Amino acid sequence: MDLKLEHHTTDGIEVVDVEGEIDVYTAPRLRELLIDLVNGGHYQLVVNMEKVEFLDSTGLGVLVGGLKRVRAHDGSLDLVCTQERILKIFRITGLTKVFGIHDGVDEAIAARKSEK
Amino acid sequence: MATVEMTFTPLPAHVRTARLVATAVARRSGVPEALLDEVRLAVGEACSRAVEVHREHCPAEPVRVALTGAGERFEVVVTNAAAGDEGMAWPPKPAADGQDPVAVPAELGLAVIAGLADDVQVSRNGDGLSIRMSWPSGALAG
Numbered sequence: 739m740d741l742k743l744e745h746h747t748t749d750g751i752e753v754v755d756v757e758g759e760i761d762v763y764t765a766p767r768l769r770e771l772l773i774d775l776v777n778g779g780h781y782q783l784v785v786n787m788e789k790v791e792f793l794d795s796t797g798l799g800v801l802v803g804g805l806k807r808v809r810a811h812d813g814s815l816d817l818v819c820t821q822e823r824i825l826k827i828f829r830i831t832g833l834t835k836v837f838g839i840h841d842g843v844d845e846a847i848a849a850r851k852s853e854k
Numbered sequence: 855m856a857t858v859e860m861t862f863t864p865l866p867a868h869v870r871t872a873r874l875v876a877t878a879v880a881r882r883s884g885v886p887e888a889l890l891d892e893v894r895l896a897v898g899e900a901c902s903r904a905v906e907v908h909r910e911h912c913p914a915e916p917v918r919v920a921l922t923g924a925g926e927r928f929e930v931v932v933t934n935a936a937a938g939d940e941g942m943a944w945p946p947k948p949a950a951d952g953q954d955p956v957a958v959p960a961e962l963g964l965a966v967i968a969g970l971a972d973d974v975q976v977s978r979n980g981d982g983l984s985i986r987m988s989w990p991s992g993a994l995a996g
Contacts, residue, residue, distance in 0.1 A: 759870065761869060761902070762866040762898075762906075763867045763869060792873075792894070792895075794895060794898050794899055794963070794966070795899055795902070795963040795966050796902060796963075798962055799962055827966060830965065830970070831962055831965050831969070
């Protein structure tokens with residue numbers, strides 16, 4: 739399974755839907771998209787990982803890089819993920835403390851709106 | 855003798871192939887289904903790291919993977935041939951408690967391997983480094 743990336747704007751927040759495998763081969767495409775979005779002035783991002791089948795440390799690195807970029811503009815990068823096998827990787831690396839991780843896109847957007 | 859041995863050119867596209875082969879051999883060796891995700895991820899991390907150091911130090915040399923499932927444990931050895939690979943600190947260092955709000959471990963891949971495989975050994979092997987990992991299989995796994 740390759741990587742499929744789509745994005746759309748909801749309530750002023752850019753939602754990135756990721757499907758497939760994020761690894762050393764495919765992660766550069768996600769990195770490019772996140773950089774493009776930030777360069778295009780989108781600093782409030784939600785990455786929906788509900789259809790991600792595989793995530794490795796390269797993918798984690800890309801997400802951390804994206805987070806650093808949006809924070810440089812006082813922005814945010816939240817994740818949507820309920821899959822235990824993906825959440826486990828965030829726990830192992832301590833990144834559950836770094837990212838806001840939500841059960842759904844609506845919840846992620848609502849949480850971000852309530853912080854404003 | 856390993857059950858399955860493979861070598862691949864150090865390109866990111868081949869890491870997925872190595873993951874799939876390792877998972878298939880692990881399943882056939884009796885590794886419980888619940889652990890197959892861990893095997894897949896840990897082997898992917900070890901191969902990704904090998905590809906990275908090969909591309910930096912010896913892009914013409916293949917990465918070697920040996921999978922052995924005959925005994926009570928399923929063992930994976932990923933060997934790189936990069937003589938210049940001096941950077942691996944095992945066990946991996948945790949994220950520094952500094953001011954950086956998004957501090958992450960220096961080598962995320964090694965942190966993932968450490969969290970997934972219950973038995974990991976890193977050793978110098980010829981010119982390069984080997985990461986040896988194992989999981990219960992067969993009768994012991996039951």
